[in-house]
Amino acid sequence: MFESIEPLDTYNKNINILIGSGASANLFPTLALAIKDAKGNRETIETLATRFENSPEKRTALFMHYYNTSIFPVQKFDPASVTSDEGKENLRNYETLLTTLLGLLDRRKDLNRKINIFTTNYDGCLEHTADKILMKGSHDFVVNDGASGFHRKHLHSKNFNTFQCQTGIFERTNYGIPQLNIIHLHGSVYWAKSGEKIEVSYRKNFNNLLTKQAIGKLKKYSAFLSTDGNKTEDIPDLSFSKKQIEAFWNEYNKLPIVNPTKWKFHETVFEEHYYQMLRQLSYELEKPNSILITFGFSFADEHILKLVQRSLANPQLQTFICCYSDTSANSMREEFKLWKNVKVIGPPEGVKMDFTNFNRYVFSLQAEKYEPPVPAEDEGSL
Secondary structure (H helix, E strand, O other): OOOOOOHHHOOOOEEEEEEOHHHHOOOOOOOEEEEEOOOOOEEEHHHHHHHOOOOHHHHHHHHHHHHHHHHHHHHOOOHHHOOOHHHHHHHHHHHHHHHHHHHHHHOOOOOOOEEEEEEOOOOOHHHHHHHHHHHHOOOOOEEEOOEEEOOOEEEOHHHHHOOOEEEOOOOOOEEEOOEEEEEEOOEOOOEEEEOOEEEEOOOOOOOOOOOHHHHHHHHHHHHHHOOOOOEHHHOOOOOOOHHHHHHHHHHHOOOOEOEOOOOEOOOHHHHHHHHHHHHHHHHHHOOOOEEEEEEOOOOOOHHHHHHHHHHOOOOOEEEEEEOOOHHHHHHHHHHOOOOOOEEEEOOOOOOOOOHHHHHHHHOOOOOOOOOOOOOHHHHOOO
16 A cells, blocks of 8 residues: 655645656666675675775776766757657656646745755756746746856856745735756756856767777676676676776766765865755755655665754654665665654555656645555456
8 A cells, every 4th residue: 555645734844855766767777787796685886886996997897887878878868859668657757746746836825935856866857847847838837956147057056045936017916936946966967067166058969988999898798787697706807908997087077976986076066066955955854844755765875864864853854755665665664763753655565666656646636546456366256
């Protein structure tokens, strides 16, 4: 049985959404790999990166794979080019989520009508989806990505504390325009360093950092990491010259994203913004009558995990942690067992809480009641 989050209990509160890679799982690969270590534990980009910390060639091969399979597809992503049924459904789920949030804002009477969406994803699915809804003209709202400017837009944390309102012709009435703050905690492929600032540009003309020769070398390597039954000890070696290794890392380290080894940026300007955004998350969770809803997020980032746990000292913060599987739900219950203002929501036995089920049964203006499928042996007796 799925537990739903009652919309009437949330709409008039300070709503904060935290989403992770699970929200885009049908569009882009996550950090998880198919291979397992000697103990039977599934490897991730993070665990292998830690394992290969002192092996330049192995570490370089791993991050070339990570860039080519996970980052470059995000850089060249165009929603209009998505052809798979799973990918199209994933985009519809983003639209459903944002429509739900806008429905909650429509019920508010406050002048300041905004919801914060924190994400650790590098992709622009939230921005693309919000733009699609605006083009439809079905909702009047503002998308705030923290950037301001005209020909060139630059990012600043203070911009998330602004909101827009409309007045009548004679300024006798004020109407707060619903606003969605989209806050990228781990960076975005649409950011670039501009002096001591971060420039935001939703372009698609990215070039692959890797040469054709390097991409060719990676084919068997990437196939191995993606094949069930393969083991860590059998990962094939790839040879690169010192010059090739240095050239790759010089370009890779310019990317405006958190590195999945120690969750740190390489550029100081990006790292400063990262900590500003963590403070922003902390401030929002410490406000009275606040709600935090997480989906597709594993709390692998220790900074965010500890920040949320510290914020739970606020008795007026209610947190809902929505988990993909029963196993992950049990793990989160153990992690947050000390706090009574946390509710961990997992799926029924034998079911997964994917994006569709989250929107349908858990977080919706009119959540459906989950009906378990009738066992095959019972169908004939009806």
